[in-house]
Amino acid sequence: MFRYFRSMQYALNGLIYALRTERNVQIWLGIAIITIGIAFWLEVSQTxxxxxxxxxxxxxxxxxxxxxxxxxxxxxxxxxxxxxxxxKDIAAGATFLASIGAIVTGLIIFVPKILEKFESTP
Structure with missing residues (x-):
């Protein structure tokens, strides 16, 4: 059991270290927080x-x-x-590819809800 908690501590140390030192990780977290806020504002479904x-x-x-x-x-x-x-380029490409997928998905989910929100306001 102690080994498990030590492994978790190493993982948390890595997450925190990258968050403190890596600009792209900080940008990712900021965009993630904003995205979650928008999702709640737009009242997206659980799915x-x-x-x-x-x-x-x-x-x-x-x-x-x-x-x-x-x-x-x-x-x-x-x-x-x-x-x-x-x-390095391939690793960066993987992140870029995931970002493109997220952007397309975000547009599919968010744009109709944004349009609906502004159409229903007087």
Whole structure:
């Protein structure tokens, strides 16, 4: 049981460290908080909220993995290396791809609700 809690502590340390030091992780969290606020303001359904949360966490996970890959690659060498550049670009591409999916999903869910909200106001 103690090992489990120690593992959780290491994971929390990593989450907090990246949140304190990595600008993209901070941006992700800020956008996630704003998105949740908008979702509640627009009164999305439980299913829509679940989809939004899934995308939000997918982007967060990919951002954390991208950050860890970049840090590891920088530890291997700070010199220009074409293979490491490809690895970093691919990891960044994964985050970008998840972000595109989230944006498209967000538009599908939010735009009709925003239009509905403003059409119903006198």
């Amino acid at each position: 829509e909220l679940l989809i939004i949360l899934l995308w939000m966490f997918l982007i967060g996970v990919s951002e954390y993995l991208n950050t860890s890959i970049e840090k590891l690659a920088d530890r291997v060498t700070m010199e220009r290396d074409e293979q490491i550049k490809h690895v």
